[in-house]
Amino acid sequence: xxxxxxxxxxxxxLLLGGxxxxxxxxxxxxxxxxxxxxxxxxxxxxxxxAIATSKNKTVVEFAESxxxxxxxxxxxxxxxxxxxxxxxxxxxxxxxLSQAAExxxxxxxxxxxxxxxxxxxxxxxxxxxxxxxxxxTLLIPSAQNAELKSLLETGLKLFQGHQQHAEHVATxxx
Amino acid sequence: MNxxxxxxxxxFLALLLGTATIVVPAQAExxxxxxxxxxxAPAEIEAKVGDEIEWINKxxxxxxxxxxxxxxxxxxxxxxxxxxxxxxxxxxxICRYHPNMEGHITVRP
Numbered sequence: 427x428x429x430x431x432x433x434x435x436x437x438x439x440l441l442l443g444g445x446x447x448x449x450x451x452x453x454x455x456x457x458x459x460x461x462x463x464x465x466x467x468x469x470x471x472x473x474x475x476a477i478a479t480s481k482n483k484t485v486v487e488f489a490e491s492x493x494x495x496x497x498x499x500x501x502x503x504x505x506x507x508x509x510x511x512x513x514x515x516x517x518x519x520x521x522x523l524s525q526a527a528e529x530x531x532x533x534x535x536x537x538x539x540x541x542x543x544x545x546x547x548x549x550x551x552x553x554x555x556x557x558x559x560x561x562x563t564l565l566i567p568s569a570q571n572a573e574l575k576s577l578l579e580t581g582l583k584l585f586q587g588h589q590q591h592a593e594h595v596a597t598x599x600x
Numbered sequence: 601m602n603x604x605x606x607x608x609x610x611x612f613l614a615l616l617l618g619t620a621t622i623v624v625p626a627q628a629e630x631x632x633x634x635x636x637x638x639x640x641a642p643a644e645i646e647a648k649v650g651d652e653i654e655w656i657n658k659x660x661x662x663x664x665x666x667x668x669x670x671x672x673x674x675x676x677x678x679x680x681x682x683x684x685x686x687x688x689x690x691x692x693x694i695c696r697y698h699p700n701m702e703g704h705i706t707v708r709p
Contacts, residue, residue: 491662491697494662495662495697580637583700584638584661590699
């Protein structure tokens, strides 16, 4: 129970910008695969909400690039776990991420127009920053399989790009 | 451009002219930049006016080569994109979708 609480707390700490490396237990490769995949799905869902809601061309284009990139990386992740014969394993961190994302999504769903655009893009910058922190301090160092580690490293470079892109769009909206 | 788009045409012309030699403009070169795992390689290149840059994208992601000032080449996933360098200068470029990808082109007259 302590372990489960620690993981859930770490996931929330991640979402709140805390340091994930403080987590006592290191995730296994099947758990890492699940966490990374979940993080991608969350961003695709947020982007689909933005595409349906926003009237701002720059915001919609940004959201479309999030759908495109995260779906592409998640496809690569699925291909890899299949090749490695690994079954992604649901875990408390993935669950906590999904829960936090759901509450963020319902918060965003109440907004419209410029308020929505600003909140979505700022959340995108913050979300990618937090996922990048988790990749750097916990997921990449914990990964055992070299191919999984390499995919996570490419993912980190990609998500750092997304963070910069989101920050750039946020500046334009100001 | 037409000749390049239709590979049969130069061969057809060669037949008409009774020669197998196809004359290609002499100096202009194509300089290749590979995009792999969100990195332009080489990141710094030199070209002459009239040369073309070809970005070859090995990623399953859409990238661009976007110059400061607006010129942009779209480089679709697993495909390539080209740009003819028409004027001399020093150009920084980035990927619009992943601005942490950076490259530089120096174009000599």
